[in-house]
Amino acid sequence: MKDNQSSLLTNQDDILIFIDETGHEGLQQPNYPVFGYGGVSILSRDYGKILADPWRALKTSFGVNSQTPLHGSNFKFGKKEMEEFSSFFQK
Helix, strand or coil: CECCCCECCCCCCCEEEEEEEEECCCCCCCCCCCEEEEEEEEEHHHHHHHHHHHHHHHHHHCCCCCCCCCCHHHCCCCHHHHHHHHHHHHC
């Protein structure tokens, strides 16, 4: 597995776990007054095909560099983008 900053060597049967948070812990954002965690676990052998490549393609379709993080607070989501996000996470 590789990204633009470092490399992680894994075996194909290793389980990768990603966890991310959203919002402000003190519920201080009036436009987004929630806090939550999300995550995914995936076998290393499936990471590129099922997660990384489709995520990069999604960012590219939004006009965002596929190698940089996508921060929701810096991006304006329209109906099209929300539908594409929904489809990505349902898959």
